[in-house]
Amino acid sequence: MSDAGPTAVLPRRPLTVGELLDAAVLLLRDQARVLLPLAVALALAEQAVLYPLRLLAGVHPPGWWPGDEHRFGWYWLLLAAGAGTEAVIIALLGNPAARGGAAALLGRHRAPAELLHGARPGATLLAAGAVGLTVGAAGLAGPAWFVAYGLLGLVVPVLVLDGVPAHRVPGRAVRLAGRVGGRGAAVRLLGYLGWWLVRLGIGLGVPYGLGLLGLFDVSAWALPVAVVAHAAVNALAxxxxxxxxxxxxxxxxxxxxxxxxxxxxxxxxxxxxVLLAAHR
Structure with a gap:
């Protein structure tokens, strides 16, 4: 694949923010056969994990808004748990995504089987769990979530590609995200905001839209419709x-x-x- 030009997944040069977003979409398209099935399974698992907390918080689809002020503590815990689970999923998907991105940068192509094997899977699971716990705990503190989410997104790519010891991975990931005035963290938050708006629109719009069509009693099917809508959009986001x-x-x-x-x-x-190893 060429190093430059409109069809390059990742040109070998610094990119603008718009080019970064475009490159992410191109990489997803290039590796969709691996990433999308994994994302569907993980998104459905997330809905199952969050369901008990939704019951405790007393929230109902499609908006999942709290209806009882006495359960606000459970609702806050639900929000933090959701922040943690999505951080875990993004980190797990970051392993094959990072390897696919590196192959594209080097002008190579990895078969789906190659992306699903190797590259420190055990360490990736541990790193994803640690990132999820940290982001979830930060979510309990409110605004601290922005800092944790912005700075910890590069943990798995560093782990998989940079060839540094595991104990140095978190520090290097935070330093990379904080370089150039926190540019990496800011771009990551920008990407999350864009997809959050899409997720919100689809998660609310699908149930309400089906209700307006009057094809069936949406109130009776509110839960499965909302779960499927959220899982579907999350499987892409x-x-x-x-x-x-x-x-x-x-x-x-x-x-x-x-x-x-x-x-x-x-x-x-x-x-x-050897090509991608960070200088130590």
């Missing part, structure tokens, strides 16, 4: 956000570490881990 993390990680390294220059000077046939 989560891999898109994981792809944004992947391209943001590589672009930040090109912008601040000269990764693009290193790749242009690398000898032919050099293995991928």
């Amino acid at each position: 989560y891999p898109a956000l994981a792809c944004l993390d992947a391209v943001l990680h590589l672009e930040t390294r090109m912008r601040t570490e000269g990764l693009d220059i290193r790749l242009s000077r690398a000898p032919a046939g050099a293995p991928e881990p």
